[in-house]
Amino acid sequence: MASKREAKAEQEIEEYDEDERALDPKLAEHPDAEESEISRPAKRRKAADGGASWGGGVKGETNGASTSDAGGENGSPSISFKRSDFNPRPGHCIGEGEPTPLMDLQRALFNQGSQKKGSENDGGNVVFWMRMHDLRIHDSRALALASDLAAKRRKASAGSGGNLIVLHILSPGDFKAHDRGPRRIDFLLRALKQLEAGFNKLDIPLVTLLVHPRTTIPDRVLELCKEWGATELCANIEYEVDELWRDLRVIKKAREQGVHVSMLHDSCIVPPGKVLTGNGKPYSVFSPWNRKWTEVLSSDLSLIEASPDPEPNPKSIRTDAKLKGLFERKGDGYGVPDEIAGFECHDKEYMAKLWPVTDDAPFKVLDSFMTGKGGQTVLDSSAIEQGKGKVEANSKESRLGRYAIGRNLVSENGTSRISPYLAAGLVSARECIRRTKAITKRLTVGRDSGAAMWNTEIAFRDFYAHVLAAWPKVSMGHAFIPKYENVRWERDEKSLEAWKEGKTGYPIVDAAQRQCLKQGYMHNRGRMISAMFLTKHLLQDWRLGEKHFSIHFVDQDQASNNGGWQWSASTGTDPQPYFRIFNPLSQSEKSDPEGDYIRYWVPELKGVKGKAIHDPFNRLTKAEFKKLGYPEPIVEHKSARERALRRYKNPGDE
Numbered sequence: 001m002a003s004k005r006e007a008k009a010e011q012e013i014e015e016y017d018e019d020e021r022a023l024d025p026k027l028a029e030h031p032d033a034e035e036s037e038i039s040r041p042a043k044r045r046k047a048a049d050g051g052a053s054w055g056g057g058v059k060g061e062t063n064g065a066s067t068s069d070a071g072g073e074n075g076s077p078s079i080s081f082k083r084s085d086f087n088p089r090p091g092h093c094i095g096e097g098e099p100t101p102l103m104d105l106q107r108a109l110f111n112q113g114s115q116k117k118g119s120e121n122d123g124g125n126v127v128f129w130m131r132m133h134d135l136r137i138h139d140s141r142a143l144a145l146a147s148d149l150a151a152k153r154r155k156a157s158a159g160s161g162g163n164l165i166v167l168h169i170l171s172p173g174d175f176k177a178h179d180r181g182p183r184r185i186d187f188l189l190r191a192l193k194q195l196e197a198g199f200n201k202l203d204i205p206l207v208t209l210l211v212h213p214r215t216t217i218p219d220r221v222l223e224l225c226k227e228w229g230a231t232e233l234c235a236n237i238e239y240e241v242d243e244l245w246r247d248l249r250v251i252k253k254a255r256e257q258g259v260h261v262s263m264l265h266d267s268c269i270v271p272p273g274k275v276l277t278g279n280g281k282p283y284s285v286f287s288p289w290n291r292k293w294t295e296v297l298s299s300d301l302s303l304i305e306a307s308p309d310p311e312p313n314p315k316s317i318r319t320d321a322k323l324k325g326l327f328e329r330k331g332d333g334y335g336v337p338d339e340i341a342g343f344e345c346h347d348k349e350y351m352a353k354l355w356p357v358t359d360d361a362p363f364k365v366l367d368s369f370m371t372g373k374g375g376q377t378v379l380d381s382s383a384i385e386q387g388k389g390k391v392e393a394n395s396k397e398s399r400l401g402r403y404a405i406g407r408n409l410v411s412e413n414g415t416s417r418i419s420p421y422l423a424a425g426l427v428s429a430r431e432c433i434r435r436t437k438a439i440t441k442r443l444t445v446g447r448d449s450g451a452a453m454w455n456t457e458i459a460f461r462d463f464y465a466h467v468l469a470a471w472p473k474v475s476m477g478h479a480f481i482p483k484y485e486n487v488r489w490e491r492d493e494k495s496l497e498a499w500k501e502g503k504t505g506y507p508i509v510d511a512a513q514r515q516c517l518k519q520g521y522m523h524n525r526g527r528m529i530s531a532m533f534l535t536k537h538l539l540q541d542w543r544l545g546e547k548h549f550s551i552h553f554v555d556q557d558q559a560s561n562n563g564g565w566q567w568s569a570s571t572g573t574d575p576q577p578y579f580r581i582f583n584p585l586s587q588s589e590k591s592d593p594e595g596d597y598i599r600y601w602v603p604e605l606k607g608v609k610g611k612a613i614h615d616p617f618n619r620l621t622k623a624e625f626k627k628l629g630y631p632e633p634i635v636e637h638k639s640a641r642e643r644a645l646r647r648y649k650n651p652g653d654e
């Protein structure tokens with residue numbers, strides 16, 4: 001029988017789902033359906049499905065922000081747009097109806113056709129270029145292809161060629177351009193060390209090379225191919241705009257050098273470009289996209305099949321004059337460093353405890369989520385040890401079984417915490433769906449069970465990657481809805497700093513922000529509450545928040561982070577309509593009913609009893625509040641809300 005606490009939480013979540021159908025994009029059938037309060041809402045938006053064409057770009061650029069390349073590695077940072085130093089047409093943002101960089105890449109790959117025929121049996125070696133999102137040996141599409149091609153070449157060359165070499169490029173310029181922070185980089189370096197050992201067991205060298213500036217990467221990669229006698233280069237596709245443009249340069253150079261390039265979809269379950277409306281356009285609203293995504297996946301379950309592990313290289317690679325040194329190559333930028341200048345991680349040990357990197361760490365995280373007992377308060381433990389006790393897989397008592405409830409309670413072990421492993425690709429998204437399918441014996445997506453709901457979240461990750469690929473402008477710092485580029489943002493350093501440090505006087509916001517600073521992670525509900533607070537209550541540019549999260553998160557992922565921020569700021573695809581603004585107080589009472597999360601993360605409030613924890617300034621006496629040493633609220637909810645409604649209603653006005 002459910003405990004009193006659980007029953008109460010369940011009831012609250014039910015009400016919560018009702019009054020917030022449109023607050024959570026996964027729950028909203030159509031966010032425009034429930035317009036209220038203000039009479040000029042999103043109905044004006046074009047038909048939500050495919051309102052913009054595949055490859056839709058920036059129309060009616062506003063805010064004085066041209067799409068010029070600025071900020072980042074060499075320029076001064078800009079919050080309006082991001083530098084794109086691989087842009088083949090500097091200063092140009094992909095316009096309405098223009099092909100996207102992903103389309104260009106696919107065309108360039110296709111046009112190599114004749115080269116492929118020649119290269120398959122040429123006895124050359126094969127390079128697998130492992131990137132930031134696919135750091136694993138098991139179930140990688142391009143690694144499996146590279147291994148297969150190497151085996152074919154071995155046969156054709158009677159053993160003299162056909163070796164597989166794995167390359168990873170460390171690029172501080174990329175880290176900076178993507179606002180990746182020390183924890184994300186530390187996680188990457190730990191993963192690379194682990195992988196070095198794993199590949200070594202297969203007699204496959206993993207060569208790690210630090211390259212700077214990043215514009216030289218295409219040249220360096222092709223030089224290495226030449227040095228290693230490689231005639232085939234394989235990689236999984238990265239969907240960020242700069243990476244796509246970089247890869248176009250790689251293909252061009254490879255062609256000149258007689259190297260064939262294969263780039264495959266891997267990080268999404270259903271590849272971008274495969275979930276389209278009847279008119280062949282990308283969806284910009286999650287619910288219909290999700291229905292189509294499910295349809296595509298159900299009709300082709302090979303999309304979640306695992307790719308085979310790579311075959312070992314022949315032992316002869318250890319004595320090959322050209323290649324034997326690769327196993328130990330160190331110095332001159334080669335090798336996996338302990339840290340990278342500018343990205344030193346000051347809490348390495350704590351990070352390693354919280355987010356361990358071992359061969360089986362992601363599988364332990366998933367096991368703990370799927371068969372660990374749910375409903376426990378867990379605030380600061382390793383991702384692989386989330387609570388005590390095991391239950392049957394598919395039990396309603398498991399963390400997965402309770403997901404519909406647990407995922408909204410910020411102090412509960414209710415979510416999987418698999419995000420850092422997915423973001424860096426230590427585990428494939430396919431593995432997540434395969435595991436739930438094995439438990440429920442069918443593919444479940446939707447809202448009718450914990451597993452279905454969790455799979456929907458995994459789909460959500462695909463959705464934002466599809467958005468990034470279809471509308472590259474969001475990768476370049478642009479709002480998806482152009483008119484909101486004009487919103488007048490406050491430029492108030494003091495309140496921005498208060499938000500960053502978790503000193504806004506709103507306990508739930510401060511707790512979430514402090515969790516971010518300490519753990520490099522934040523509960524999803526905390527992310528939503530906090531992001532909306534910054535953009536609506538403090539009226540700060542969403543790009544500032546996006547950057548702050550990005551720098552601090554160990555699970556930093558440009559597509560999901562940008563999607564989450566633009567949703568919260570009401571500027572994105574399928575956004576939260578601007579006139580619905582989270583009330584931090586009711587959010588606090590619903591997501592942290594006992595106040596455990598707040599008390600843990602905001603120690604000044606440790607001794608505050610009962611409901612006062614959610615609003616100590618108004619619920620305690622002045623004298624009681626003063627004693628806490630906790631800041632007064634930096635904005636007042638009602639007037640902040642009114643200001644936001646005004647500014648959003650007529651972007652550009654005061």
Ligand SMILES: Cc1cc2nc3c(=O)[nH]c(=O)nc-3n(C[C@H](O)[C@H](O)[C@H](O)COP(=O)(O)OP(=O)(O)OC[C@H]3O[C@@H](n4cnc5c(N)ncnc54)[C@H](O)[C@@H]3O)c2cc1C
Pocket residue numbers: 407415416417418419420422423457458459460461462464522523524525527528531549550553555556557558560561562563564565568
């Ligand atoms: C403002 C904001 C910023 C965000 N930034 C990131 C980010 O940088 N990296 C990141 O991985 N996620 C981001 N998210 C999405 C989400 O908050 C995290 O994926 C989730 O909290 C990770 O915890 P979990 O693994 O326990 O999630 P679970 O609830 O167990 O979900 C499983 C997986 O589904 C995916 N997922 C869940 N929710 C979302 C979502 N809303 N959007 C996209 N994918 C989702 C993630 O890969 C997640 O690991 C952001 C959300 C918001 C609102």
